[in-house]
Amino acid sequence: MAILTYREALNRAMVEEMEKDPLIYLMGEEVGHYQGAYKVSQGMLDKFGEERVIDTPISENGFAGIGVGSAMVGLRPIIEFMTWNFSLVAIDQIINSAAKMNYMSGGQFPMPIVFRGAGGAGGRLGAQHSQAFESWYAHCPGLKVVCPATPKDAYGLLKSSIRDNNPTIFIESEVLYGSKGEVPDDEYTIPLGLGEIKRKGTDITLVTWSRALSFALEAAEILEKEGISVEIVDLRSLRPLDENLIYESVKKTNRAVVVEEGWPVAGFGAQISHLIQKNAFSYLDHPVERVTQMDVPMSYAANLERMSLPNANRVADTIREMLR
């Protein structure tokens, strides 16, 4: 069992899949000669050449559209956005073409495309470069939305996303690229729509994904010293969603809090809390709570950025209040 960083795990997943299937190619800004803006595609240009690892100009709408077209004629593109903030330039291609092509063609055009890149706040990148967009894409039927929180999950989920014949929004957390974790040496995949209990507990169910898992785990450590036992459900993908895993946990703990990096209004946590109250109503002993980013554009200043994002103390305070 090797210890890999999150970026190495992603790299390994892409390399293995591209070695298996010549139809897969990687395209985006700086993916080739620069070895990836975040070095995720390190060594891939040398390995697969310029036909399969393609550097593009700054033209998200263009290369995302090319990706969609190539998928319609049988290729399996991996489109890298330098960050998901720039995907907004290509959102017409993603929402209006990629997400709907299979549906509108009556199944004649499957869309085996992966859009991937860095999401969330990175650290002093300002309001335009520090946004968590998973709720935006999860809103649209036709897309799968994947948000891995660990190297092990990143590897298994990216392999499943590449093999999936539907358009997949694969959001990597910018601050997690350097994080390390155990990744089994043998090849494996993690099915999309399968969450994981990252920590067992009895008093409250904490539902989270991606970077917010780190706040959750830290909060659980703090609370354990106070005798509060937190169960952490890492969804891993928002679409498809492992609803039953959430309900099973809530039925056991009778309380739920959703922790997410994004903004509160119409965030994905709102959908989760709706589902919990609808499908586990009789098991709830407290209203479902949420911990989110503050409802403001991200500040540039480091101290204000820290205050804006959720953190372990805010999570712990919310849970204490719920268990008072």
Added chain:
Amino acid sequence: MAKIQEMTQLSPTMEEGTIVKWLKQEGDSVNPGDILAEVETDKAVMEMEAYDSGVLLKIIQTEGTKLKVGEALAIIGKPGEDISSLLSNLPKPQSPKNTSQNTTSRNEKEVPSSPSQLPAKENVPVEKQILPIPSTAANQALTKTPQESQTKDTNNGFTSVTRGSLRVLASPLAKSIAIEHGIDLHQVIGTGPEGRITKKDVLDSLQKGPRATNPGIVTQTPDEVVNLNGMRKTIAKRLTESKQNLPHFYLNVDVNAKALESFRKEINEFQASQNPDSAIKVSLNDIIVKATASALKLHPKVNASFQGETIVQYGRVDVGIAVSIDGGLLTPVIRDANVKSILQISSEVKELAKKARDRKLKPEEFSNGTFTISNLGMYGISRFTAIINEPESAILAVGSVEDKPVVENGSVVAGRILSLTLSCDHRVIDGAVGAEFLKTLRSFLEKPNLLLAVG
């Protein structure tokens, strides 16, 4: 033209009233001023008069129902008049009605959300509800439904409560556990946010009773749950506010009661010689009322009320006397007690106390005092502190007269000692002011003949 008779405001503080008894029945003819029903307010049972003449066509609310002031009670009109449109325009009751006379049929699809929502037996006032207790382990389901729980139909001042008329705040989980175990959520105290009943509260209430260590022993006394009547609620609200908001301090003084006791004896002997058949027996408290009122007249700063930006020093001296009645207490007021004779005070106190106990006291007889006396001497209490009766600024707590050694001229002799404690609102009364008042009062009690010198 038929008219709706509404719940009238029968006292200045009345917000809602409970119908105790209908004195007129449907079909009876009524005239303005006729007593329609007896209504329990927050302080007393009062008579509600009719405003219109005609026939009592419809009793909308049955005995035991609690209503806000202004809500419809009954309809008065001409015999045989069609009142269907009047009835249909009334706001729909919030809960299933437990009355056979109810014409609105309950929505058949209504699913009871908890056992407490199940329709109770027709017209059974639930006075005290007994919480069933599991005979063995807490997780054993209870088979008793609330309808089977005992009800006592006493009339001791506890308000009847119509089942299911209160909205219970409980978490969905707490509700489902309560249904499973047949627990009435009305009897569970919620500790969650806004008093919401949580799973823990329901489980706690399940375990409330001592668990039988030996399943063969089932002689447990179940807990009794007593619903608050209007008076209890008022006591709880007003005294909590007073104790929380008024900066109380206490002054205690021991009074030599020898002269007071012989003074009382003289009065009663005189009375007996005047009217051998119908002598009023004056109590020590009657003399204390007179003495206190006289002292208050001399110390207007104590006979006062804090009014936010101002302090009102009353020109009148109206002394309230705390009277214990079944289920609570009332403070009938002796108006202008400083100018009344002790005998007059004595007969007024007796009359008002009886009215209080019969729950016939009118609001004007128990409100707008300027000072209150609370006497627990007859219970053998040596001394205690009382909570000020807002908006007054002080209350006198009177203990019993006790045999105690006292020092007179350097030697210890047997004494008769009466202990007084004055609770003061420090916003109005400073320590020295309260002390001066007590000094005067003590003089009057130790030398009762001085009472002749003042008005």
